[in-house]
Amino acid sequence: MDRYAVIGHPVGHSKSPLIHALFAQATGQALAYTAIEAPLDGFAATVDAFRAAGGRGLNVTLPFKLEACAYADEVSERARVAGAANALAFDGGRCRADNFDGVGLVRDLQVNLGQPLAGRRVLVLGAGGAARGALQPLLQAGPDAVVVANRSVAKAEALVAALQALGLGREKLAACGYADLAGQPPFDVVINATAASLGGEPLPLPSGVFAPVTLAYDMVYGQGLTPFLRQARAAGAGRLADGLGMLVEQAAESFAWWRGVRPDTRPVIERLATPLT
Ligand code: ATR
Incomplete structure (x- = not known):
């Protein structure tokens, strides 16, 4: 099964694994999406190990968004303008970076x-x-x-x-x-x-x-x-x-970039929303 994850420090609070599991279920895509906490001085080594184990893509959260740009072989224009990447894709030994925030x-x-x-x-x-x-x-x-x-x-x-x-x-x-x-x-x-x-x-x-x-x-x-x-x-x-909604929409952009299918975000937002009271 294709493997994806969110990488950050800390990352335990992340809703990304749940969001991507809901997207995978809704679109019938077979994939696994987990959360990886990298040591503060170990971003590149952790990404290398994930790739060596067959990982296909990562979402990147704080504090590694700048490092993700530096790590990639190809950086999209919007990630360059943002000075940061929040998504990486690994294809045939190359790493591409983008920013969907x-x-x-x-x-x-x-x-x-x-x-x-x-x-x-x-x-x-x-x-x-x-x-x-x-x-x-x-x-x-x-x-x-x-x-x-x-x-x-x-x-x-x-x-x-x-x-x-x-x-x-x-x-x-x-x-x-x-x-x-x-x-x-x-x-x-x-x-x-x-x-x-x-x-x-x-x-x-x-x-x-x-x-x-x-x-x-x-x-x-x-x-x-x-x-x-x-x-x-x-x-x-x-x-x-x-x-x-921003979190779920950037997740949907990442999902579409990796899998070629754009999931419907509304049911996921409705499921995860907390009342503003
Ligand atoms: P991020 O990458 O999450 O945007 P950052 O680069 O550390 O984090 O930027 C934090 C932002 O929050 C800055 O705009 C900062 O204002 P300063 O540049 O003036 O420091 C702002 N910020 C943090 N704490 C703040 C506070 N108590 N009051 C006002 N602005 C605050």
């Missing part, structure tokens, strides 16, 4: 949540790897503006400059600090790509960022109403979503 996010927003992006104003909070991975697919969806706001303004500016140097989002993409959002028109979509959601302290967002039309989206999942979503609701955001 951003397309998973955009698909979740547009298809599952029915939130158009074309002509809309999008705010991305955070300027780390999670934000970087989202920017190219967001820009490709044709928004009016994508603003990257971060605690460290210099980091947001560097991220925007790096994308603009690649010819992306020239006049649509802007960087700022949280305080600089004051007085800007409200956003249609506000995406939390910071790690702050996990800590519990609210982001210092000025009033006016959220409006009744705003969809507030937290990239984390399975935590119910996160501090960010709570903050967004209190500030007037009309709709809230967590990152489960």
